[in-house]
Amino acid sequence: MVRAFIPESVGYGIQTHAQLGFALMNVVDAVNARLSVRQFLSTPVADDQLKSLLSNASRSPSGGNVQPWRIYIVNGESMTRMREFLAGQPPLDEPEYDIYPKSISEPYRTNRFTIGEQMYATLGIAREDKAGRQRQFANNNDFFGAPAAMFCYIDRQMGPPQWSDLGMFLQTFMLLAEESGLSTCAQEYWSVRHKSVTSFVGAPENEMLFCGLAIGFADKAAPINSLRSERMPLSEWATFVQ
Numbered sequence: 001m002v003r004a005f006i007p008e009s010v011g012y013g014i015q016t017h018a019q020l021g022f023a024l025m026n027v028v029d030a031v032n033a034r035l036s037v038r039q040f041l042s043t044p045v046a047d048d049q050l051k052s053l054l055s056n057a058s059r060s061p062s063g064g065n066v067q068p069w070r071i072y073i074v075n076g077e078s079m080t081r082m083r084e085f086l087a088g089q090p091p092l093d094e095p096e097y098d099i100y101p102k103s104i105s106e107p108y109r110t111n112r113f114t115i116g117e118q119m120y121a122t123l124g125i126a127r128e129d130k131a132g133r134q135r136q137f138a139n140n141n142d143f144f145g146a147p148a149a150m151f152c153y154i155d156r157q158m159g160p161p162q163w164s165d166l167g168m169f170l171q172t173f174m175l176l177a178e179e180s181g182l183s184t185c186a187q188e189y190w191s192v193r194h195k196s197v198t199s200f201v202g203a204p205e206n207e208m209l210f211c212g213l214a215i216g217f218a219d220k221a222a223p224i225n226s227l228r229s230e231r232m233p234l235s236e237w238a239t240f241v242q
């Protein structure tokens, strides 16, 4: 019997997939099915489902078991309030970290360029249609219509190893969400609105925002959700040392 472990501390105990109401999904299925969803249905997400995902995601490894992730969840009514709050805040803050290296080299630069071009092509937005591109980018600000979101923070004393741990937590959460029928889109976008987000969620000064994660049920009919991002061939990034 496949079991999902949920710590006693959150009062859920250990539950089977059936008890959790999930379809059975292998890890490889979840890895291959997950993609960044950029149009969500308004269908609500239950707090209990999010608690269960968070509890399971906390089984992610971290160096020294430091567990550096600090997570803020906005869902349902608090999401309605957050949208209203954001509308009255400055549109942009100076980000606290470089989202990309200042002059990113090849092949990374092309990878980044390609996904952007493919996304706009999926939507039929031409390269010269700057307004159309900006409108699509601005959908970040509405969490792509998602009813729920989480914000990933990390204590400022932490360095690259702990940021990597936070990334592992994020990926584990996304895979578990996939298994439970939910879709996600990680959003570094929120680093350019970190002051507004921090003010709303009430994170203390010693914590720094890494990214948001839009969470909800995918609008499967939306063209943008048909985008399947490419990956470089193994030979370009893995070396079997002889």
Ligand SMILES: Cc1cc2nc3c(=O)[nH]c(=O)nc-3n(C[C@H](O)[C@H](O)[C@H](O)COP(=O)(O)O)c2cc1C
Pocket: 034, 035, 036, 037, 038, 115, 140, 185, 186, 187, 188, 189, 190, 211, 227, 228, 229
């Ligand atoms: C940490 C992180 C931050 C991201 N930030 C954004 C974002 O702000 N807006 C967005 O549309 N996509 C964002 N993405 C999604 C990436 O563009 C996406 O993961 C990548 O193109 C691969 O596509 P896939 O997730 O569909 O496999 C982010 C992904 C990660 C992992």
